[in-house]
Structure formats: structure tokens, C-alpha cells
Amino acid sequence: MPSSPSRPHIDIQDLRLEPALQLLQQAGAMLPDTEPHSRAWLQAVLDALCDLSSKDALTHLDNRRSFEMALSREVDRVARSGEPALLLVLDIDHFKSVNDTYGHAAGDLVIQAVAKALMQTVRPMDTVARVGGEEFAIILPNCPATFGATVAERIRETVEALPIQVTPMQSLKITVSLGGAFAPQWVRSSALLWMERADRQLYRAKAEGRNRACLEAQPDSLVSADEKSMLFALTQQESE
Ligand SMILES: Nc1nc2c(ncn2[C@@H]2O[C@H](COP(=O)(O)OP(=O)(O)OP(=O)(O)O)[C@@H](O)[C@H]2O)c(=O)[nH]1
Numbered sequence: 001m002p003s004s005p006s007r008p009h010i011d012i013q014d015l016r017l018e019p020a021l022q023l024l025q026q027a028g029a030m031l032p033d034t035e036p037h038s039r040a041w042l043q044a045v046l047d048a049l050c051d052l053s054s055k056d057a058l059t060h061l062d063n064r065r066s067f068e069m070a071l072s073r074e075v076d077r078v079a080r081s082g083e084p085a086l087l088l089v090l091d092i093d094h095f096k097s098v099n100d101t102y103g104h105a106a107g108d109l110v111i112q113a114v115a116k117a118l119m120q121t122v123r124p125m126d127t128v129a130r131v132g133g134e135e136f137a138i139i140l141p142n143c144p145a146t147f148g149a150t151v152a153e154r155i156r157e158t159v160e161a162l163p164i165q166v167t168p169m170q171s172l173k174i175t176v177s178l179g180g181a182f183a184p185q186w187v188r189s190s191a192l193l194w195m196e197r198a199d200r201q202l203y204r205a206k207a208e209g210r211n212r213a214c215l216e217a218q219p220d221s222l223v224s225a226d227e228k229s230m231l232f233a234l235t236q237q238e239s240e
Pocket residue numbers: 058091092093094095096097099103104105106107108111132133134206210
């Protein structure tokens with residue numbers, strides 16, 4: 001393929017890569033073992049930086065930024081395919097008292113243990129993210145409405161049964177509250193609205209006593225006024 005004459009030539013040696021390499025080293029990321037300053041080496045550095053900026057440092061789950069991107073992609077996919085998709089948001093109950101009683105390091109161990117349990121409880125195709133201090137979110141593509149409550153309950157039970165060793169002598173039990181909402185099928189909605197609906201259910205689970213999962217009722221027919229107006233605007237645009 002003929003190369004474009006206007007394409008600028010970049011000498012990798014001239015790039016200021018030291019700060020990026022230090023960042024990767026400090027984060028314990030694997031540095032590329034290909035020939036330094038080769039094209040393959042630079043690509044591996046870029047890949048490692050992308051990985052670093054999309055993962056949560058404590059749990060290695062997706063961070064909020066990459067979760068939001070995944071949620072937007074899922075909204076588009078559902079609108080095109082009509083497949084059901086469930087969003088679960090999950091919050092550790094009374095987590096402040098774990099920190100206050102056992103210390104911040106013990107709190108971190110609890111967060112890591114919950115993250116690991118979530119990864120082991122859902123399918124590889126599901127996206128598990130840490131979206132806040134002690135708050136997680138899970139996107140479950142292709143999850144039938146009839147299965148939503150079962151999967152949320154399975155997660156709740158798994159965490160409840162989990163012994164978490166915070167010191168050699170001390171093991172803790174914790175619980176989580178979950179909220180869930182299905183993406184409206186065949187409707188181009190927004191990731192933000194979907195998240196708000198799941199959050200409302202989480203709020204309900206907390207208010208009703210914690211250690212429970214609340215899912216939005218009648219998932220297939222629930223379309224908010226905002227979503228209807230977005231769909232209307234889109235239909236208008238398409239007909240113009
Ligand atoms: N150890 C640790 N604590 C964190 C981290 N991020 C946030 N927190 C703490 O998480 C706690 C959250 O407390 P709250 O928002 O009051 O929630 P809660 O105590 O779980 O109460 P409910 O959610 O109502 O059951 C605060 O004490 C934060 O300091 C973290 O990365 N590590």
C-alpha cells in the first residue's frame with residue numbers, strides 16, 4: 001500500500017515516555033519485553049496505559065469511566081437488537097462501620113473480597129465495575145426478565161455467605177443491597193436514565209431494611225417520560 005506523503009514521521013526516541021513508564025512501573029503493570037523503542041514496544045506501552053486508565057486500582061475491576069462507556073454501548077445494542085439487558089447496582093451495607101471498627105485497611109480487604117465474589121458469580125460476558133467507594137455495578141447483557149431476580153438474589157446470597165479474613169484472628173460477614181432495572185427494549189434510551197432507574201431501586205432496597213435486592217417491576221413496559229421524548233425526538237429527526 002503506498003504511504004501518504006503528508007504522513008508525519010515520528011521518531012519514538014524523541015517522545016517523552018519517561019513519565020508514562022514510571023506510572024506503569026509504579027502501578028506494577030507489566031512493561032513490554034519487546035525491543036525498547038520499537039513500534040511493537042510503543043504499542044504495548046499504549047495498551048498498558050489504556051488498561052491502567054480503565055481499571056480500578058484496588059479491585060482491578062472496570063472503573064467508573066470504562067463502566068459508563070460499556071453502559072452506553074449496551075444501550076445502543078439493546079435498542080438495535082431488542083435483547084433484554086439488566087443493570088444491577090450494589091452497595092455494601094453499613095460499610096462505614098467496618099472502616100470505623102476495623103480500620104481502613106480492613107475496609108479495603110472487604111471491598112476486594114466483594115469484587116472477587118462478584119466476578120465469580122456472574123458470566124464472563126457480564127461487566128462488573130467498581131463505580132464508587134463501596135458501590136459496584138454489573139451490566140448483564142442478554143438477561144431475560146424472568147431471570148433478573150434470580151441472579152440478583154444469587155449475588156446477595158453469595159456475599160452474605162462469604163467469610164472475609166481481615167486480620168489473622170478476625171473474619172467478618174457483610175451484606176449488600178442491590179437495585180436493578182432492565183434496559184427498555186427497542187427504545188433508544190440514555191445510559192444516565194438507566195442508571196438512575198437502577199439507583200432508585202437500590203435506594204428502595206436500603207430503605208426497606210438492606211441485605212435485599214429490589215428490581216423494577218414490569219421491566220418490558222416501563223418507559224419514562226424522558227425516554228418517550230427522546231424516542232419521539234429521534235423519530236422526528238429520522239423523518240426529516
Ligand atoms: N476502606 C475504604 N473505605 C472507603 C473507600 N471508599 C469509600 N470508603 C468509605 O465508605 C464509607 C461509605 O459510607 P456510607 O456512604 O455512610 O455508607 P454505609 O456505611 O455503607 O451505609 P449504607 O450504604 O447506608 O448501608 C465511608 O466511610 C467512606 O470513607 C475505600 O476505597 N476504602
